[in-house]
Amino acid sequence: MQRLHESLIQQGLTSELQQLILTLAECGVEISRLVRGGALAGVLGVAETENVQGETQKKLDIIANDLIKQKLAANPLVKGIASEEETEVVAANGNGQYLVCFDPLDGSSNIDINSLVGTIFSVLPAPEGEVNEQAFMQPGTRQNCACYMLYGPATVMAMTTGQGTRMYSLDPDSDEFILVEERVEVPAETGEFAINMSNQRFWQAPMQRYIADLVQGKEGPRGRNFNMRWIAAMVGDVHRVLSRGGLFTYPQDTKNPTKPFKLRLMYEANPMSFLVEQAGGKASTGYERIMEIQPDQIHQRVAVILGSKDEVDTCLRYHSEG
Numbered sequence: 001m002q003r004l005h006e007s008l009i010q011q012g013l014t015s016e017l018q019q020l021i022l023t024l025a026e027c028g029v030e031i032s033r034l035v036r037g038g039a040l041a042g043v044l045g046v047a048e049t050e051n052v053q054g055e056t057q058k059k060l061d062i063i064a065n066d067l068i069k070q071k072l073a074a075n076p077l078v079k080g081i082a083s084e085e086e087t088e089v090v091a092a093n094g095n096g097q098y099l100v101c102f103d104p105l106d107g108s109s110n111i112d113i114n115s116l117v118g119t120i121f122s123v124l125p126a127p128e129g130e131v132n133e134q135a136f137m138q139p140g141t142r143q144n145c146a147c148y149m150l151y152g153p154a155t156v157m158a159m160t161t162g163q164g165t166r167m168y169s170l171d172p173d174s175d176e177f178i179l180v181e182e183r184v185e186v187p188a189e190t191g192e193f194a195i196n197m198s199n200q201r202f203w204q205a206p207m208q209r210y211i212a213d214l215v216q217g218k219e220g221p222r223g224r225n226f227n228m229r230w231i232a233a234m235v236g237d238v239h240r241v242l243s244r245g246g247l248f249t250y251p252q253d254t255k256n257p258t259k260p261f262k263l264r265l266m267y268e269a270n271p272m273s274f275l276v277e278q279a280g281g282k283a284s285t286g287y288e289r290i291m292e293i294q295p296d297q298i299h300q301r302v303a304v305i306l307g308s309k310d311e312v313d314t315c316l317r318y319h320s321e322g
């Protein structure tokens, strides 16, 4: 049985990166406790506020955000943070060497129905000089670490530092993450896909054709049946992909013309792409590798197609045909 800190040492990470990851894990342990407390912990329901993206904030969005902000600010290695729930980037410790982007609570609409939610982190190197939005404008290929915590029947953490993807499970007795899978591997082929089908009429032509062919199953051009899953929390859907393969997508749509994409690059798409690629999967917008996008805004959104490599490649062929 290997504890998180032992596994970090075994990976030969710098003591700085080890310390930072332990702080991220502590955030996960505390949020996990709050999530489990549910109504009794007073964390359910809506807050009276909206975030910068005009989305109504849930109490737990704010509680998790404040908790992570405090923990990270108390770690001298953290120079700045960017969060889904913060309008601007926030400076932390002048001598810190890392910038941390995070989605404090992913799957907010699941909180009140006692369904899957999680936390997502992306760690970038901090450049010299001031902490401003520009400092964060680095492609996902520059990430030092990506991880998510999923608060499900068990609390789990998937983590990569670029040496494969590892899975840990939280021991509720000791509050420690224990390594449960040293090398997560996403199978190249799959018979499972995840998409919010209610947006079908708003998708672009390539996604329309790809999904139409899938759902024809055995009788269609794919010649086999596919199954569909949708958790409405990216952490849950990506966890399934890491666990048994699949294709997950939140494509471009015209439902709200001012918001053609749903998922955020810096604290959803990039860290999840890093985790999936390090497990042998693939992550693309349909036209380019997500991790190679040069960001220009901290809250920018992108189309996401990720998961089992061969199935993602099939989906990309529909996109290259226009």
Ligand SMILES: O=P(O)(O)OC[C@H]1O[C@](O)(COP(=O)(O)O)[C@@H](O)[C@@H]1O
Pocket (backbone or CB within 6 Å): 084, 103, 105, 106, 107, 108, 109, 196, 232, 233, 234, 235, 250, 262
């Ligand atoms: O409500 P929809 O359209 O199914 O969207 C679900 C998607 O929205 C998200 O919940 C967005 O994340 P937040 O809950 O952090 O805003 C994703 O996790 C999920 O994949």
Ligand SMILES: [Mg+2]
Pocket (backbone or CB within 6 Å): 103, 105, 106, 107, 234, 268
């Ligand atoms: Mg999210």
Ligand SMILES: [Mg+2]
Pocket (backbone or CB within 6 Å): 061, 084, 103, 104, 105, 106, 107, 108
């Ligand atoms: Mg969120």
